[in-house]
Amino acid sequence: MMGRLGALSFWQSLVMQLRPDKKELAAAYAILERVGIADKLFERTDSLSGGEQQRVALARALYQQPQMLLADEPVASLDKSRARKIIELLHETAHQENWTFVVSLHDEKLAREFFPRIVRLEGGRIVSDGSDV
Structure with a gap:
């Protein structure tokens, strides 16, 4: 296709x-x-x-x-419930297929729920990097 x-x-x-x-x-x-x-x-x-x-x-x-999926705000146009389902789907698929999955999200709660490493940016600069952000 x-x-x-x-x-x-x-x-x-x-x-x-x-x-x-x-x-x-x-x-x-x-x-x-x-x-x-x-x-x-x-x-x-x-x-x-x-x-x-x-x-x-x-x-x-x-x-x-793909071997790697880079997603910039992949759920920005979705309601919270649908956004969570889509991130869950992407996360599970990446895990099952052994893909690298890099995503930018503004929803910190959603990010913390699914991702072990969070890099926080402010003004284009890294202000924190790690799992205990």
Whole structure:
């Protein structure tokens, strides 16, 4: 699917867009289901809300199965309940797949709940770094 086009030849990417592989479509659907937007599978992203678009971006990142995931405010457009679920999903996935997961969050409580190391920045400078921040 679209999230893996960089790993395909031109011909494969063209065929994939014209006739998606059922296995790839199922994998994409499963990830969209995990981020709570499976019902949006065939909708254009420009018709989605900001929070839904943010979850599409996260789903794309997960679909690519990265070794490292760098997320800048990945839950900024989500309500607290959904934000917690998404961070939990990303944290669990990174742990299960042995990925490095670096995230910036403004919600310190949420950060402390999921991450053993917190680096606090103020004015572009590190003011604390460690687990006992």
